[in-house]
Amino acid sequence: MTLLAETSTSPALSHVPGHGVLSRQGELVLLCDAAPERESQIATLLDALSSVAADRGDGRDLGRRLAGLLAAARGDEFPALxxxxxAGDxxxxxxxxxxxxxxxxxxxxxxxxxxxAVIFVDRTLPGPVTSLRAMVGESSGALAPDRWSRLDSGVVRAQALVYGPDTVGPPAQQESVAPAPAEPSAPSGQPMLEECSMPAPPVAEPTVVEARAGDGGSPIEDLGVxxxxxxxxxxxxxxxxxxTGCGVSMVHLTHALRPGRRPALGVLTLDDGMTFPLEEDYVLGRHPYEDELVAAGRSRPLEIDDSTGLVSGVHTRVILDGWDVKVMDAGSTYGTYLRSDADDQWRRLPPHMAVPISPGTWVGLGGRCLRYDSCRNP
Structure with missing residues (x-):
């Protein structure tokens, strides 16, 4: 099942006939996958859309309403949507x-x-937005909207939709943004996520790390390994x-270990494109400056702005242990999640346990995610 959507400055909304559900209430649009066993959940989504529209809410109000439903759900209760x-301009x-x-x-x-994201991705994009294309599910080929059909309000069966001028062609297949296995991001500590099956990424066995001041990572001023x-x-x-500096082979060299200053082990890339070099430990959260390790100068703060309200003040730690990068949940309310390039599901980390991660791993917290990449090639 594939569902597509396209929006532009024109209010015209055409659809591609199919087995999904497409609803428009004013300028609010919902497109979701559909299956007989999800009828009650689809009805709940449509009721939420109608309620927000009746209250004259905007896209942000709709996002908040749906985010609450998804965060409180269990397992894969709701269909892809x-x-x-x-939202403003x-x-x-x-x-x-x-x-x-x-x-x-x-x-x-x-x-x-x-x-x-583990649960959902929620973004407000600055305007003017000239067009928006969306797709739910997998497409078996190009999907052309019926240019003679137009939905001004209500609910129809649809496999795809185009919201814009009639001259706009069918939406093209899109690449996933980021990264990763089946990309990644938004965690939740709701019972739903406690019970869902999340295979662990291919990493070494977890190493228990005490989360106390002065014992959570390498001091920033001491990077010798x-x-x-x-x-x-x-x-x-x-x-x-x-x-990693010049590319020459290290295979035939005598591997005598000598002390030295460790170079950056890679970068962390947030879902908004911001990058942070892995030169020291990080504390991630809404208020990382409150962490004792940050105050002691032993970790660098990385403030995470998240509109879902699922990110704790001190949520996740990224720890550099020798030449390894580890991730630890700092006892957050909604959990920290990992997803590797080889996985298509998220795995929730036990609190206060540092787990080594490999390049290409995604880390999810709240409605945000970040990816660890490195040029190293062990």
Missing amino acids: CAFGP GIAVLLHGAAEATAVGPDGETRLDGRQ LGTYCRNGHFNDPRVRYC
């Missing part, structure tokens, strides 16, 4: 499950994928096959 509506978009959206605005294209030098003098992880 994409909902959007105006921009547009607010919420995606859940196998849903993708591409918006064209003043900064070019912005691509979102509901699979980047044991490693090996290539013939050009670059300091490396002793497990790599090629120098």
